[in-house]
Amino acid sequence: MPFQTTSGIHAFHRRWVLLPLSLIALGGCNYGFSGGGLDSNIRTIFIQPFENTTSWFDLEAELYEELSRKLPGQLGLNLGSEDNADAMLRGSITRYDDAARTQPGDAGAIQVVEHQVQIVVSVELIDRRNNVIVWDASSLTGRGEYRPDSQTDEVARQEALESILEQIVNGAQSRW
Numbered sequence: 116m117p118f119q120t121t122s123g124i125h126a127f128h129r130r131w132v133l134l135p136l137s138l139i140a141l142g143g144c145n146y147g148f149s150g151g152g153l154d155s156n157i158r159t160i161f162i163q164p165f166e167n168t169t170s171w172f173d174l175e176a177e178l179y180e181e182l183s184r185k186l187p188g189q190l191g192l193n194l195g196s197e198d199n200a201d202a203m204l205r206g207s208i209t210r211y212d213d214a215a216r217t218q219p220g221d222a223g224a225i226q227v228v229e230h231q232v233q234i235v236v237s238v239e240l241i242d243r244r245n246n247v248i249v250w251d252a253s254s255l256t257g258r259g260e261y262r263p264d265s266q267t268d269e270v271a272r273q274e275a276l277e278s279i280l281e282q283i284v285n286g287a288q289s290r291w
Contacts, residue, residue: 150153152267153287156244157202159195160187165236166207174208174234182283189284202249203241204283209254210235213268232259232271236279240287250289255282 162182167175182204187194195201212233220226234257240250258275262269 145164151188152243153192153202153249154242154245157199157242158192159200160190160192160202160204161195161197161200161243162186163197163203163205165205168207168209169211171211177272178208178234178236178276178279181273181280185280186283189280192286199228201244202240203243204238205241206236208234208236211266213271227263229260230268230271232261232268232275233257234272234275238283238286240283250286252282252286255279255286257282 162179164179165175183194184205186192192202197203198282210233212231214231214233215227216231217225218228236255236257237253238251238255239248241247242249257275257278258277259271259276261271
């Protein structure tokens with residue numbers, strides 16, 4: 116057994132006494148995160164279906180589903196109706212691209228190795244109680260990739276939509 120001094124034992128016991136006291140003191144602080152960085156009066160959000168100016172059918176429905184399912188919880192809000200919500204998120208889908216990435220193959224042929232999907236949206240987050248635009252972005256770009264030999268474009272679209280969701284959350288929370 117290693118030799119231990121009494122001062123080392125006292126320091127060890129002091130830490131174990133101070134730790135619970137520190138936690139109790141911190142528990143009494145009136146500090147916390149409320150509403151995901153938004154004003155405390157914002158408790159509900161209405162997500163308006165985005166306008167889709169692309170030729171990709173149903174993209175607005177996919178984005179609406181992703182935002183409705185995840186955005187309120189990530190911002191610490193509840194989903195509300197258009198008439199009663201404290202905040203509203205609205206926007207438009209301005210671009211959808213599915214571009215092939217190629218590389219040279221055998222005998223000079225070009226081989227498609229993967230595709231990259233890009234979805235570009237413009238967004239406004241509005242405090243409806245104060246009639247103020249809280250945050251906006253004119254060109255959020257979500258990207259996703261898929262390998263056409265083993266995946267569908269749906270995989271990349273989902274990745275791109277999740278990226279857009281993350282950017283909206285980060286933008287709304289940037290008000291801290």
